[in-house]
Amino acid sequence: MTAGSSEFRSLLNNLRARLDAERIPFAIGGSFATAARGYVRGTKDLDVMVVLSGEEDLLRVHRALLAAPTRFAWVNEVDFQDEETRLLIELLPVIDDAQRYAFDTAPLTPFQGAAGIRILSTEGIVLMLLRQATQERLANLQRIADIENLAARGAIDWKPVREWSQRMGYEAAYRQVRAPEKPPL
Amino acid sequence: MATEGFPSPERVAQLHREARARLEEEFRRMTPLERMEEAYRLSTYMIDSSTVES
Numbered sequence: 001m002t003a004g005s006s007e008f009r010s011l012l013n014n015l016r017a018r019l020d021a022e023r024i025p026f027a028i029g030g031s032f033a034t035a036a037r038g039y040v041r042g043t044k045d046l047d048v049m050v051v052l053s054g055e056e057d058l059l060r061v062h063r064a065l066l067a068a069p070t071r072f073a074w075v076n077e078v079d080f081q082d083e084e085t086r087l088l089i090e091l092l093p094v095i096d097d098a099q100r101y102a103f104d105t106a107p108l109t110p111f112q113g114a115a116g117i118r119i120l121s122t123e124g125i126v127l128m129l130l131r132q133a134t135q136e137r138l139a140n141l142q143r144i145a146d147i148e149n150l151a152a153r154g155a156i157d158w159k160p161v162r163e164w165s166q167r168m169g170y171e172a173a174y175r176q177v178r179a180p181e182k183p184p185l
Numbered sequence: 186m187a188t189e190g191f192p193s194p195e196r197v198a199q200l201h202r203e204a205r206a207r208l209e210e211e212f213r214r215m216t217p218l219e220r221m222e223e224a225y226r227l228s229t230y231m232i233d234s235s236t237v238e239s
Contacts, residue, residue: 005222028221035224036217042227085225109217119217153209 018064025051027106027118037122038153133173151179
């Protein structure tokens with residue numbers, strides 16, 4: 001194990017301990033989940049999806065991350081920076097059905113004993129990338145490229161992705177993706 | 186010729202492709218967690234604290 005990997009494991013462990021203590025379910029998304037599912041590239045953001053059972057839960061999440069011993073610093077309203085790895089932790093509360101689907105289908109990945117951590121499935125990541133691409137409109141090329149790179153590295157079950165894209169209005173982004181197995185809308 | 190003894194641009198492009206394929210094969214053999222660690226290792230050069238608001 002390299003020094004870098006122990007730093008990263010320490011970060012995941014710390015995050016898990018803090019969020020578990022507050023009983024906040026969470027899943028790793030974004031580029032780290034994309035790496036876990038086969039397409040490895042550098043990134044400075046660690047996306048953490050959190051499920052809130054009430055609005056007051058978000059305060060508990062912030063409190064948990066800022067609790068002693070100090071490790072995470074406030075960067076802005078939604079991002080924290082991990083003082084050890086310098087990664088930006090982006091908190092993404094689940095606020096729509098597509099995110100809920102991505103969260104609910106995220107497999108538990110074995111991680112240092114305990115119950116493991118949730119990492120989005122390939123299909124969940126693709127759906128979240130389509131969501132981002134739709135919301136960002138013009139700045140979506142990186143998202144589409146990430147989907148195509150994932151598709152080139154392993155099988156994607158396009159059926160749920162297609163259905164959710166139609167249900168959520170991600171059709172334009174879906175059409176942009178060039179992947180041989182992708183069914184048309 | 187100034188290029189004698191050097192690989193051709195086509196050969197260099199081929200070597201790039203082979204190197205990338207070799208690394209991709211190594212990634213494929215890793216566990217999901219190991220691939221995330223690789224992403225972190227590749228990330229360290231990108232992280233510049235000066236770009237982050239304090």
